[in-house]
Amino acid sequence: MHADAILETRAVTMRFGGVTALENVDFRLENDELRCLIGPNGAGKSTFFKCLTGLLTPSEGSIYLQGEDCTGIHPHAIARRGVGIKTQVPSVMNTLSAHENIWLSARQAQSSREANRTTAEVLERLDLEDIAYDEVATLAHGKRQLVELGIVMAGRPSLVLLDEPAAGLTGEEVERMVAVIHELNRDAALVIVEHDMHFVRSIAKTVTVFHQGRVLTEAPVDAVMADPAVRDVYLGKRA
């Protein structure tokens, strides 16, 4: 394994009873890289994502974070190794304010005073100052997505895992999300699970395509889009 890989998986296999959701997945992400995972429904993207976050323990294989074997460790321990995680459905603390949500994330690794400063910075970077003290449950979906990204940012991660960050966003909100992701990528490597190919094109250089629990191909986004095999399995038509 090269020293500069922030994330690497070796032969990760995940079985649910008789169903094999992932089979021998080898994956490697360099520092500061931004990679999108795409594939049709049931391809194994979300299962792979859950293995990376610690929510699932692979049946076989290993996961390395900055060279350290982190297979099967608890999600909170993964997060403490500098991994920021955003789930598909915004996972926020609903009856708390946006400020409190972001503060709790910042406070995990910082003193209360530092966490206050970090929270103010994140709220400003995401233009959330106006709704900082509103209950998150009362916010629109797009704002809730941003609050969750704020939670991720406040942890100052070196690796960010995002599951469908553009899901349910308006065109304007998607543009904002693209800008935020590029900003995140200045300090951290990212793995993004995404369906929306326009969104993928606007953020990623390299794409990993999953199909039937395996990595079908891994290539620059334009090459992947032009690959007949990918078009066949993912877009549902032959080139």
Next chain:
Amino acid sequence: MLRETAFSAAIGLAILVVAPLLFDDIYTLTVLTIYGLLALSLGFIWGFGGILCFGQAAFFGLGAYGFAIASINFADPWIAALVSLIIPALFAAVLGAMLFYGRLSDVYLAVVTLVVTLILFKFMNSTAGNAYKIGDARLGGFNGIPGFDTLTLPWDSSEYLINESLYYFCALILLLAFLGLRWLLSAPFGRILVGIRENELRAELVGYDVRLVKTLAFAIGGMLAGMSGMLFANWAEIVTPALFSLSQSAEIIIWVIVGGAGSLLGPIVGAFVLGALKFFLGQQTLVNNLFVLGSILVVTVLFLPRGIVPTLTPFFKRHRRRSRAAGNGKRGRGSRRRARHAR
């Protein structure tokens, strides 16, 4: 925060000092104060930690038994008081660790805590005979343990805490527990606990060990329930297996639901109101006690689902905000929001 805490402390102190003047039955008032502390212990772990424990009576009983047994074995009842805090706290920590590290969901947690209480109830009932002794203390089975030394004044071991002095001691403990929990909830630990109640997965994904935080909160709740058990042992001067009974466990939950689980004051109010009503109803034979308590629970769940205190709080806050706005004149939207958040 400091000003609000000082204000709460002053109000609480005034109520607890004035109460004996309005309520001449100091004996009943003392046990209501003890029930208030017991309800507060469940209100903390359920209302702020999201942990519905059906077995708070287990820690209550362990505190009471712990005090009685330690008081018989140690010369100083204050050492016994310390033991009676440590035993339920440790028991709650071990039980909580098994529940939370074992990833038991809410329903199973409720069932396990209920079963633990029943086991203790059955066990204590079957400890008659000389074989069941801890040191010099015979557990006494169904009859329990009578005749142990109760708390005395720290500077005069011949002066027992009884009647007024026991009431004021219980009131002081209740006030300190209330203020302590208020402080804890405004500290990072309390804020994390509330965050976990709101979204356990999110708390984990930002790096908090949810299992550890919940175990600690559960142990604090167990210790407070044990403390109320210790006070109860001092009040009743006898401990019996009835402390572990199902009806005791159910009653604590009813106090919290009626008073309001989302506040610290709610459970205390619930315990005082329903406890007083129970004593009043116990003096007559016209209406069944349990029927009335059950009816109150049904009415509360239907019409005040958040409980008495959380339902009334917005009215007081609105009134206070209006008075402040009248005093302050112009304040921006942002400053109002910040003020609301700070509260």
